[in-house]
Amino acid sequence: MTxxxxxxxxxxxxxxxxxxxxxxxxxxxxVHSCYARIINVLTPTGRFLTLQGEGRLxxxxxxxxxxxxxxxxxxxxxxxxxxxxxxxATEYPAALRxxxxxxxxxxxxxxxxxxxxxxxxxxxxxxxxxxxxxxTPTCGLAxxxxxxxxxxxGLSAICTAAYTALAPLCTARPMFSVTTFLTLVHDLVGLGxxxxxxxxxxxxxxxxxxxxxxxxxxxxxxxxxxxxCQCVRLGTSQLSGEFLRCAxxxxxxxxxxxxxxxxxxxxxxxxxxxAARLAAVGHSSGVDAMAGIAFGCRLLASQVG
Amino acid sequence: MExxxxxxxxxxxxxxxxxxxxxxxTLESLPGVQKVAVMMGTSHNKAVLQEAELLTTEGKAxxxxxxxxxxxxxxxxxxxxxxxxxxxxVTQQQQRQGNVAGExxxxxxxxxxxxxxxxxxxxxxxxxxxxxxxxxxxxxxxxHVFLFSARVDLEAEVALKHLAAQxxxxxxxxxxxxxxxxxxxxxxxxxLPRGVVGLIAASGTGLQQVSCLLAQQGVGVSQALxxxxxxxxxxxxxxxxxxALQALAQDRDTxxxxxxxxxxxxxxxxxxxxxxxxxxxxxxxAFLGETAPRQASGAVYPVATLAQAALVAGALARGESxxxxxxxxxxxxxxxLQAACVALQPGQRLVRALYCGGTLAHEALGLLRRTLGTxxxxxxxxxxxxxxxxHVVLDLGAEEFTQARPHPMIDPSMRRQHLLEAARNPAVAxxxxxxxxxxxxxxxxxGVLAAAxxxxxxxxxxxxxxxxxxxxxxxxxxxxxxxxxxCKILHNQGIILADSNAQAVGLAAAAxxxxxxxxxxxxxxxxxxxxxxxxxxxxxxVTMPARLPALFAAGPRIINVGLELFATQLAAHxxxxxxxxxRPPAGGNTRLASxxxxxx
Numbered sequence: 027m028t029x030x031x032x033x034x035x036x037x038x039x040x041x042x043x044x045x046x047x048x049x050x051x052x053x054x055x056x057v058h059s060c061y062a063r064i065i066n067v068l069t070p071t072g073r074f075l076t077l078q079g080e081g082r083l084x085x086x087x088x089x090x091x092x093x094x095x096x097x098x099x100x101x102x103x104x105x106x107x108x109x110x111x112x113x114x115a116t117e118y119p120a121a122l123r124x125x126x127x128x129x130x131x132x133x134x135x136x137x138x139x140x141x142x143x144x145x146x147x148x149x150x151x152x153x154x155x156x157x158x159x160x161x162t163p164t165c166g167l168a169x170x171x172x173x174x175x176x177x178x179x180g181l182s183a184i185c186t187a188a189y190t191a192l193a194p195l196c197t198a199r200p201m202f203s204v205t206t207f208l209t210l211v212h213d214l215v216g217l218g219x220x221x222x223x224x225x226x227x228x229x230x231x232x233x234x235x236x237x238x239x240x241x242x243x244x245x246x247x248x249x250x251x252x253x254x255c256q257c258v259r260l261g262t263s264q265l266s267g268e269f270l271r272c273a274x275x276x277x278x279x280x281x282x283x284x285x286x287x288x289x290x291x292x293x294x295x296x297x298x299x300x301a302a303r304l305a306a307v308g309h310s311s312g313v314d315a316m317a318g319i320a321f322g323c324r325l326l327a328s329q330v331g
Numbered sequence: 332m333e334x335x336x337x338x339x340x341x342x343x344x345x346x347x348x349x350x351x352x353x354x355x356x357t358l359e360s361l362p363g364v365q366k367v368a369v370m371m372g373t374s375h376n377k378a379v380l381q382e383a384e385l386l387t388t389e390g391k392a393x394x395x396x397x398x399x400x401x402x403x404x405x406x407x408x409x410x411x412x413x414x415x416x417x418x419x420x421v422t423q424q425q426q427r428q429g430n431v432a433g434e435x436x437x438x439x440x441x442x443x444x445x446x447x448x449x450x451x452x453x454x455x456x457x458x459x460x461x462x463x464x465x466x467x468x469x470x471x472x473x474x475h476v477f478l479f480s481a482r483v484d485l486e487a488e489v490a491l492k493h494l495a496a497q498x499x500x501x502x503x504x505x506x507x508x509x510x511x512x513x514x515x516x517x518x519x520x521x522x523l524p525r526g527v528v529g530l531i532a533a534s535g536t537g538l539q540q541v542s543c544l545l546a547q548q549g550v551g552v553s554q555a556l557x558x559x560x561x562x563x564x565x566x567x568x569x570x571x572x573x574x575a576l577q578a579l580a581q582d583r584d585t586x587x588x589x590x591x592x593x594x595x596x597x598x599x600x601x602x603x604x605x606x607x608x609x610x611x612x613x614x615x616x617a618f619l620g621e622t623a624p625r626q627a628s629g630a631v632y633p634v635a636t637l638a639q640a641a642l643v644a645g646a647l648a649r650g651e652s653x654x655x656x657x658x659x660x661x662x663x664x665x666x667x668l669q670a671a672c673v674a675l676q677p678g679q680r681l682v683r684a685l686y687c688g689g690t691l692a693h694e695a696l697g698l699l700r701r702t703l704g705t706x707x708x709x710x711x712x713x714x715x716x717x718x719x720x721x722h723v724v725l726d727l728g729a730e731e732f733t734q735a736r737p738h739p740m741i742d743p744s745m746r747r748q749h750l751l752e753a754a755r756n757p758a759v760a761x762x763x764x765x766x767x768x769x770x771x772x773x774x775x776x777x778g779v780l781a782a783a784x785x786x787x788x789x790x791x792x793x794x795x796x797x798x799x800x801x802x803x804x805x806x807x808x809x810x811x812x813x814x815x816x817x818c819k820i821l822h823n824q825g826i827i828l829a830d831s832n833a834q835a836v837g838l839a840a841a842a843x844x845x846x847x848x849x850x851x852x853x854x855x856x857x858x859x860x861x862x863x864x865x866x867x868x869x870x871x872x873v874t875m876p877a878r879l880p881a882l883f884a885a886g887p888r889i890i891n892v893g894l895e896l897f898a899t900q901l902a903a904h905x906x907x908x909x910x911x912x913x914r915p916p917a918g919g920n921t922r923l924a925s926x927x928x929x930x931x
Binding site: 058059061062063064066079094096097183184187213214215216217218219220221223225260261262263264265266308309 | 345346347352368373374375376378379383395437438442446
C-alpha cells in the first residue's frame with residue numbers, strides 16, 4: 027500500500043549517513059521494520075538506516091526526523107518506499123519523503139586518542155568495571171567482568187558462553203593478533219538476548235577501544251575486513267550486523283561515541299554521566315557495549331604492558 | 332519429572348529488546364512454564380538453546396533474522412498455551428503497528444502530550460519506584476496529577492506536593508485510589524449521579540463508601556478529590572486536603588463538603604477544622620478511628636463512621652435536619668441474623684473480617700476493637716504478635732498480600748484461601764467481607780465470593796458446624812456490575828447483606844451478642860469542642876491551586892501512564908485520553924534510573 031505524504035524534515039543525521047547518501051540520490055530505501063520509536067530502512071545497497079525522533083542518534087546510520095516517529099511508524103507498512111524530497115523524486119509513489127538538504131551532521135567517528143597508555147587503560151578498565159558492577163551488576167554481560175577475575179560461578183548460559191571465549195585471553199595473555207580478533211568475533215557474534223545480541227554489542231565496545239587506541243589499522247587489512255563481514259553476515263541479524271559493520275569502519279551511535287570520548291578524557295564525573303546514559307540504551311545493549319569497552323581496555327593494557 | 336520443549340519461529344521479526352524481555356517475563360509467569368528464551372535465531376543462540384534443551388526441530392530451522400520463542404513446560408498443554416500467548420502478543424503489536432488508520436501507543440508522556448496537547452491531567456499508575464519521576468514530569472508539563480501508585484517515599488511526596496503548589500496544580504496522591512472530576516471516574520470509582528456534595532478524601536474506599544451511600548439516597552456528587560493516604564500526616568500537613576477544601580469552597584456546584592481520612596495528626600486536624608469553619612459551607616468531618624469523639628461547631632459536623640458521614644451529608648444536601656445517633660439495625664436484618672446464628676456451635680466466638688478495601692478494613696478494626704476488645708490485624712502489625720485465638724481484620728489489599736499480583740478489587744480470588752482457612756477454624760463464628768463495585772473493579776466480585784463461600788460452607792458443615800456470613804456491597808445503583816444483581820448473588824448464598832460497612836460490623840458484633848459503640852454527631856456551639864489549636868504561626872496559609880478551576884470548567888483531558896484498564900474506562904466515558912505504553916526506564920534498573928534522573 028502506498029500513498030503520498032508531506033515531506034518530513036530531517037533535523038540531524040550521522041556522518042556515516044551523510045557519506046552514504048548522495049544529495050541527488052532519489053531512492054533512500056524501503057521500510058524494513060518499525061518498532062517502538064524506530065523505523066528501519068533498508069537501502070538498495072543493503073545497508074540499514076535508522077529513522078528516529080529528535081534527540082541523541084541511537085544508531086551509527088541514523089537520521090533524526092522532526093516529527094513523532096512513533097505515530098509515523100504506525101502509518102508505514104513494511105516495504106514502503108522512502109525517497110529524498112528533491113525534484114527528481116516528484117513522480118515516485120513514495121509514502122515517505124525525507125527533506126535532507128542543509129541538515130546538521132553529527133560525527134560519530136572515533137579517532138585515535140592520545141594518552142591512552144597501558145596504565146591509563148588499566149585504570150579505565152578497573153574504573154569502568156567497578157561502575158558496571160555497582161550500577162548494573164546483573165545486566166547483560168556485566169557479570170562477565172568480575173567472573174573473569176574470580177571464575178565463572180553462577181553465570182547465565184549466555185555469560186558462560188562469552189566467558190569461554192574471553193577467559194583464555196585473560197589467563198594466557200597471548201598477543202592480540204588478527205587471529206585472536208577474528209576468533210573473538212566468531213565466538214561472540216550473534217550470541218545472546220536482545221534485538222542486537224549481547225555478543226554483538228560487546229564487540230562494538232571492543233571495536234571502539236581498538237579505534238581510539240590506534241590498534242585498529244595494524245589489525246584490519248582488507249582480507250580481515252572481508253572475513254569480519256562474512257562472519258557478521260552469517261552470524262547475526264541484518265540490523266545488528268549493520269551496527270558491527272559501522273563499528274568496524276569507526277562509526278558509532280551517539281551514546282557510545284560520547285561515552286568513549288568522555289572516558290578518554292578521564293574526567294570521572296563526565297564519563298560517569300555518559301555511562302549512565304549509555305547503560306539506559308536498550309535492555310542491555312549499552313551495558314554490553316561498556317563491558318566490551320572495559321574488556322578491551324584491560325586486554326590492551328596487559329598487551330602493551 | 333518429564334518436561335516438554337516447544338519453539339515458535341517468527342520469521343524476520345524485529346522487536347526492541349525491552350519488548351522481548353517483557354514477553355519473556357510474561358511467558359515465565361504462566362502456569363506450568365519452567366524456562367523461557369526469546370532470542371534471535373543466530374547460530375550461537377541456537378547452540379545455547381540446544382544446551383539448555385530448549386531447541387526443537389522447528390527452532391533449528393530459524394535463522395539469524397528470525398525471532399525464536401522457546402519454552403520448557405511441565406505439560407504439553409502449558410507449552411501450547413505459552414506459545415499461543417506469545418503469538419497473541421506479537422499479533423497484537425503487529426495489528427497496532429500495521430493499522431494505518433490507528434496509532435501505536437506512545438511510550439513516553441512527552442510523546443503522548445504531542446497527541447493530546449491540551450491535556451490537563453496525568454493519571455499515573457506505574458510501580459511506586461518509577462511513579463515519582465513520572466509525576467514530576469507531568470507537573471513540570473503543567474498537568475494536574477492523579478497518582479494511583481503507592482510505595483512512594485514520604486520526602487518525595489512532600490517534594491511533589493511542593494512542586495504542584497508552585498505550579499498551581501493539584502496532586503492527588505500518591506496512593507490515591509479514586510477521584511471523580513466532573514462526573515469522570517478516575518481509578519476505582521463508582522457510577523454516581525452529579526449533585527451538590529463535594530468529597531475530599533485521604534482514603535480511596537472511604538470515598539467510595541460515602542459516595543455510594545449518598546447515591547443510594549439519591550444524592551449526587553459535584554467533585555470527589557482524593558489526596559492520598561498520607562496527606563494528613565504531620566510531615567505533609569494536610570496540604571492538599573486544605574487546598575482542595577479551598578477549591579471546593581469556591582466551586583459553585585458544591586454546596587456541602589465531606590472530608591474523609593484516617594485520624595490526622597493533631598495539628599493537621601486542628602488546621603482542617605479551622606479551615607472547614609471558615610469556608611462558609613457545611614462540612615462533614617469523617618476522621619475514622621479517632622479515639623476521642625470530636626464535637627461539632629458551627630457548620631462543621633464530625634462523625635464517627637462513613638455511614639454517618641453519608642447520612643449527615645445527604646440530610647444537609649436535602650436541607651433536612653441532621654440525624655442524631657446511630658441508626659438501629661433494621662428488624663428484618665436482625666431476624667435474618669438470628670436465624671443464621673442457629674447453626675453456630677458452642678466455642679464459635681471469633682470474627683474474621685476479610686477486606687478488599689483498606690479504609691473499610693480500618694473502620695471495621697476501630698469499631699470492633701471498641702466493642703470486642705482485642706482484635707488483631709495486618710493494618711497495625713498486631714497480627715504477627717498475636718497468639719491465635721483473637722478476632723482478626725485483614726486488609727487483603729495491603730502490600731504483603733499484593734506482591735506480584737493484582738489488587739483484590741481487581742482480582743478478589745485471593746480471599747478464597749482465607750475464607751477456607753476460616754471455615755476450618757472451629758472458633759470462627761462470623762466472616763465479614765466487603766464487595767467493591769465500580770469502574771475498574773472485578774466484573775463479578777460477588778460471584779467470586781459466592782463460589783468461595785459455598786466451598787467454605789461445605790468444609791464447615793463437614794465438621795458439623797456452620798458460620799455466619801455478613802457482607803456489605805459497596806456500590807452505586809448504576810455501577811457497571813449491576814448493584815442489585817451482585818447483592819442477589821450473595822443473598823442467594825445465605826450471606827447477610829448490610830447497608831453499610833458500619834452496619835456490617837454491627838451485625839458481626841450482634842452475632843456475638845454485643846452492641847457496637849460508635850460516636851454520634853453531637854452539635855455544639857462554636858468554641859466548646861476543646862480541640863488543640865496550633866499557634867497562629869503554624870497555621871500556614873494554603874491557597875486553592877490556581878489552575879484547578881480551569882480543570883473543573885473544561886473537564887479532564889487525560890494522559891494515562893500505567894494501567895491500561897484506566898484508559899479503557901476513561902475512553903468508555905468519552906473522555907479524551909491517550910494511553911502511554913509505559914516501560915520502566917533503564918530496563919527496570921531502579922538504581923540506574925535514579926542515577927539518570929539525578930543527572931538530568
